[in-house]
Amino acid sequence: MSTKIIYCVCDAPEIAQFRLQDPASTVMEGLLEFNKHILFVITIIVFLVGWLLFSTIFNYEEFNTPKSQSFFHSNILEIVWTSLPALTLLNLASPSFTLLYSMDEISAPEITVKVIGHQWFWSYEISDFDTILTCMNSNKTLKYTCYLLAEETISSQKNYFGFFRLLETNKRVLLPSNTHLRLLVTSVDVLHSWTIPSFGVKIDACPGRLNQINVFLKRIGMFFGQCSEICGVNHGFMPIVLLVVPSTQYHYFIVSKLF
Numbered sequence: 614m615s616t617k618i619i620y621c622v623c624d625a626p627e628i629a630q631f632r633l634q635d636p637a638s639t640v641m642e643g644l645l646e647f648n649k650h651i652l653f654v655i656t657i658i659v660f661l662v663g664w665l666l667f668s669t670i671f672n673y674e675e676f677n678t679p680k681s682q683s684f685f686h687s688n689i690l691e692i693v694w695t696s697l698p699a700l701t702l703l704n705l706a707s708p709s710f711t712l713l714y715s716m717d718e719i720s721a722p723e724i725t726v727k728v729i730g731h732q733w734f735w736s737y738e739i740s741d742f743d744t745i746l747t748c749m750n751s752n753k754t755l756k757y758t759c760y761l762l763a764e765e766t767i768s769s770q771k772n773y774f775g776f777f778r779l780l781e782t783n784k785r786v787l788l789p790s791n792t793h794l795r796l797l798v799t800s801v802d803v804l805h806s807w808t809i810p811s812f813g814v815k816i817d818a819c820p821g822r823l824n825q826i827n828v829f830l831k832r833i834g835m836f837f838g839q840c841s842e843i844c845g846v847n848h849g850f851m852p853i854v855l856l857v858v859p860s861t862q863y864h865y866f867i868v869s870k871l872f
Contacts, residue, residue: 624811625777625837634810637836637857639829641813643712650708654701720827722795726788730798730805730818730840733847734760737786741795755867759784761850779849780837785856789863794828806842809853815841833857 623635636642725741737757762781798818805818840851
């Protein structure tokens with residue numbers, strides 16, 4: 614009897630999860646670092662304010678003297694408790710603006726992925742392949758239409774271990790790693806939101822409008838996401854599944870599909 618060992622990093626939701634998903638892009642790595650920075654600052658603020666409140670309440674009678682009143686109405690104290698929050702906000706604003714600028718930076722993409730939201734599924738069009746073999750045939754486009762994989766279909770499979778309920782689709786979109794990707798997100802009916810937590814991407818799909826974002830994927834794996842905009846009765850049944858493979862393997866796949 615063979616034993617199957619299934620190893621899965623946090624690229625999909627886990628049971629009783631209290632942490633963010635593992636980063637797969639430079640943007641998500643920056644978001645995790647900024648999250649740790651904010652958590653450290655908040656921890657200091659909570660302990661400092663808690664200690665001040667406890668000390669004030671515990672020593673209220675001792676402080677309630679004419680000498681202590683001069684301390685409470687001190688100009689120096691007012692300057693201190695005004696300057697400290699301002700410096701704290703400046704400490705948070707500096708890395709925040711840097712991260713926002715890096716997220717809006719547009720690099721020359723090798724592949725363009727157009728994401729189209731429907732009620733209630735996603736479709737994809739992949740084009741602009743920056744490879745030698747596809748330069749002669751640049752009009753070719755790969756198209757995917759991804760629907761939710763029903764629970765009955767998953768259960769009917771012989772090897773259904775590793776499948777995630779309400780997160781699997783009938784097709785998995787293939788993308789290359791270590792490559793600049795341009796995402797163009799839109800919708801044909803109502804508002805949707807294309808979200809991949811491991812990528813640090815959450816972009817609205819608006820009818821009649823193209824929203825653009827650049828992504829650089831640093832590792833391979835299977836990544837899951839969902840629509841994060843309340844778009845109708847089946848809003849919770851619009852999963853996203855992306856399979857990221859090495860660039861060389863992806864180029865072989867492109868050649869086999871387009872030629």
